[in-house]
Amino acid sequence: MGFTADWLSLREPADLAARNADLLARAAACVPADAVVLDLGSGTGSTARAFAAMGHDALRWRFLDNDATLLAVARQTHPGAECVQGDLGAVEDLPLQGVGLVTASALLDLMPLPWVAALAGRLRAAAIPFYGALSYDGHMGWTPAHGEDAAVTARFNAHQRGNKGIGAALGPDSGAQSARVFAAEGFEVTLADSPWVIGPDQAALHAALLEGIAAAATEAGHATADVWLAARRASVAQSQAEIGHSDLLALPPS
Template sequence: MAFTADWLALREPADLAARDSTLLTRAAECVASGKVVLDLGSGTGSTLRAFEAHGFTGLSWRLFDNDPGLLDVAGKRHPGAERVTGDLGDLGALPLGGVGLVTASALLDLMPLDWVTDLAARLDTAGIPFYAALNYDGIMHWEPVLPTDTDVTTHFNMHQRGDKGIGAALGPSSGETCRRVFGERGFDVTTADSPWIIDPDRAPLHEALLQGIAGAADEAGCAVATDWCAARIGALHDSRGVIGHTDLLAIPRGTSA
């Protein structure tokens, strides 16, 4: 799982617009005084900036990522945030000391079931709430419609369920699976839709996204992916895309949060 700072910057405005503000507010209110927010797969700190954009500027952050280059960018933008380079695959090494909330953005769909199950168990034991936003849910559609949209989406979703480095990913089922797993561990779980709405004014993001979708669909065996991508890019300034995501907040039952 590797992402460039340029791609993360390109998608950040769409992420910010898509997040469910009610769940984000509830997540921020879970953090007790003196506690830290641990952001998993933090990249350059987009989750931190989303909280600040919603007015939650007084939180302390611990940014956790396996890419020291992205963390260096985060450090320049947020010098007060703690930065930890580590392996997301090793949940036993997560720095949970003093943590009042664990967050993640665009991460759960990349992770396998046993990872989510282990995370839920560890957060249950520690009594820590979990907020995970922007998990891809398998829904993509465009206006105007192309006959090949469904075929590309089907193959892209197949690719999303592949191994991203630590086991077969949950892909489009991540939101519903995590709701079930955390619920079975005794968390009160709330989810909300957080779709990307990509209008013509977001053409650079849309073009990069179309190329990524087509590449993944092609790897999954979609024969029409290349032609589909060319047609979609050709109509970029007259089309609108919707990419479905799910936000999730899981709060341990019986906690003050």
């Protein structure tokens, strides 16, 4: 489930542009003045920076990640934040003391259904709201189109449903499935689209994304993903990609 700091930095502007502003604002409004925000799979702190960029810069943060290298970057960038290295898979051990909101970005699609169910149950018991942003939803499209786009997407989606370390990931089903799980626990759930739109001015991100998609599709059995990659890479400066994501806000029952 690991990511490099370089990849997280490269994708951060696209993530910020894609986030649903209304859900983020509603999430920020949930946090009492004396509470902290617990960010699961925090990486270098991009979720905190997204909240700050949208005017919510007075929040106090507790970052939780299993990657010490990423947390070291987060500690330097956000000296006021509490940084906790821990096992994201152990929902029962999440440090919820003093927490007014739990967040996660680009995480739900990596996790299995039992993990989401355990999280929803724990947050319902603690009456803590949850904001889960930028979950991949299975939709990818390019302009101009290529004949292999649909086949590559299908194989990539199959790969996304594979085991990322703690069980079969929800992958492109994560938004809808997570919404269902939280609603079953009595949360008021809102799901909103938050697609990446990557244009010619983001060629570096687009190229890195194409490499990752092709590698995953190849691992999932697509024999000519390298041909698709070569064609897409050759036109990256003249093409646009839209990669579907969803944001979720779950408010606990009162």
